[in-house]
Amino acid sequence: MESASHPVPASGGLRLASGGGSLPAWGTWAVLGGSAAATAAVLLATGAFTVALTLVFGTLLSAVVLYAWSRAVEGSRRAKDRLMTLAIATAFGLAMIPLFSLVFEVVKRGVPGLSWEFFSSDARGVVGGGGAAHAIVGTLVITGVAAVISVPIGIMAAIYLNEYGTGRLRRALTFFVDVMTGIPSIVAGLFAYALFELFLGPGIRLGVMGSVALSVLMIPIVIRSCEEVLKIVPNHLREAAYALGTPKWRTITKVVLPTAFAGIVTGVMIAIARIVGETAPLLVTTGVVDSMNSDPFNGRMQNLAVYAYNEYRSPGVMKQAAYDKAWAAALTLIAIVMVLNIAARFVYRRYKTEIR
C-alpha cells in the first residue's frame, strides 16, 4: 500500500528481475477507491448498503483487482507482495475498528448519564436515581490503599533485583514476578477473600480486601517498570559516588533513585491505570453498596467499575436510567485511565534525567 511512497531500496533490480513495468504510484489508491465505490454502487442498487458490507466487499474486491492488475504488469512476485501488504494493512485496520468504535460508543452513551448529581450524591435509598459519588470515593480509596501497599514493596523489590540481588533469591524473584503478572484478577480477589475470611469469618467484605487483591496485580507491574528504569541508570554514576566514599544505601537513595525518578513515577502511574478499572477482584472482596463509605477497614465499598457492572446487571425499574449511569461510569473510568496514561508519558518526557 505504501510502496509508492516507500521505495524498496533494490526496486531497480526488482523491476529487471520481474521483467515488466510497474504500476503507477497512484495505482494502489485508485484500486482501493474504485473498489469501494463500485461495491457501494452495487450494494446501493440491491438495497443492501451498509458501511460494514462496503468495507468487507470493497477490501476483497480491491485485493482481487490489485493482484490481477499487478500480476499482468509486474509479474507474480510483485503481485503477491502487493497482496500481502494489503492484507497486513487490513489487519491493522481491523484492529483499530474496536478501539474507535469503543471510544465513540462510550462517549456517545456516557454523556447523557453525566450530571452534577452523578458526581455529587450516592445512591442510598433512591429508586432509579442517585449518583456515583460513593463509587468515585471508593475508587480513590481502594486504589490509593493498593498503591500505598504496592509502591514501597515494588520499588524495594526492584532495588533488590537491580542493586543487591544475587544467586537463588534473585532468580526466584525474577521468575515469580513473571508468574505473578499472569495471575488472573479474579484469582487475586479470591486470595484476598480467603485470607481475610480466615481471620474475620465468612461473608466478610471490606475496602481493604479489595486493595490487597489489587496489590497482587499491581506489585509485579511496579517491579517490572522500576527494574527497567533502574537498569538504565549508568554504572559510572554509582562508581563516582562510591569513589567519594558514599555508602551504598546513600548512593541508591541520593544518586540512583533521583536519576530514575521520572521513570519510576511513570511506571507507578501506568500501574495505577491498570488496576483502577478492575472489576472482578472487587466483586468478591469489596462487594456492592449504595451508600457513601470512605473507611476501607469498615463495611462494603465499591469502585466505578463495580458500580457500572451493578447498574448494568440490576437496572431495577428504570432500566434506561441505570444503563445511562453504567455508561457514564464507564466514560469516567476511561477518562481517568487515559489521563493517567497521558500524564505518565508527559512526566517521562518532561522530567526524565538526561544521561550522557
Next chain:
Amino acid sequence: MASVDTTTNAGQLLAAASGGRRRLGDRVFSRTAVLAAVTILLLLAGVALFLLSEGFPALTASASELPGGKSFVDYVAPLAFGTVLAAGLAALVAVPLAVGVALFITHVAPPRIALTLGYLVDLLAAIPSIIYGLWGIFVLGPAAVPVMKWLEEHLGFIPIFEGPASVTGRTMLVAGLVLAVMILPIVSAVAREAFAQTPRKLQEGAQALGATRWEMIRMTVLPFGKSSVISGAMLGLGRALGETMAVTIILSVSGAVTFNLIGQANPSTIAANIALDFPESSGLAINALIATGLVLFAITLVTNMAARAVIARQNQE
C-alpha cells in the same frame, strides 16, 4: 610524602568514625530490600496456600453437599471446557491479526507514524475489562446477530455454526471476539519487539538479492520472530483464560458443553462463573468456587510458565 600520609590517616579516621553508622545504614537498607523480595515470594505462596486451604473442603466434600449435587470434577469440567474454548477462540482470532498489526507497525507503515500507531494499539490494553463487556453486549453483540444468522443459514453444516443462532448476540463467538481484541495488544507487543530486532543485515541481504518486501518478511522477519510470536500467543492465551468481566457480561450461560459458537446455550467459564455466583453464595458453595479458582490458577500458571520457557530458551540462543 607527608601529604599522602595525612590523607591515608584522614581516610582511616573517617572510616573509623563513621564506619559503624555507615554499615548500620547499609545493613538496614539492604535488609529492607531483601525483605521486600521475600514478602513477594511469601505473597505468591500465600495465594496458592490460601486458595488450597479454602478450596480443600470442596475437593473432599461428597457430591450431595456441593452446588448442583455434582461431584467437584463434574462441576468444574464444563467450566474448564468453556474457559479453554473461549480463550482458544480468542487466541485463534487474535494471533494472526496481531502478527499483521506488528508487521504493519515495524515494516509497512512509514517510520514517522509507526510509534503513534503502536501507541494506539497499546491503548487497547489500557481499557478496563468492564468497558469491553458493556461494548460487547450493547454494540458488538447486536451487530453480530445478522452475521450469525447468515452463518447459520449458509455454513450451518459445520458444527460450530450449527445454531439456532442467538437473537441477542450473547454467544461464545462474540465473547471470543471481544477476548481477542483484549489480548491483541499483548500478542502484538511481543511480536513487534521481535520483528523490530530482526538483524538489518539479513533484511538488507534479502532485498539486495532482489526479494520483494513480502519475500523479505517471509524469509527473514517471520522465521526470526517465530518463537516470540509463539510465546506472545501463549501469554495472550493466559490472559484470555483468566479474563472475567467481558465473558461474565456477554455470555448467556447454560452449563452446556458444546462447540456451537452461535447458539443460545453456551458453556460458562471458570472466571465468569465465580463472578456470577460468588456474591450470592455461602458455605460450601464458596469453597467450591474458590476450588475452581485454584483450577484456573493452575491452568494459567502452566500456560504462562510454558510461554516464559519459550522466551528463556530463545534468549539463550
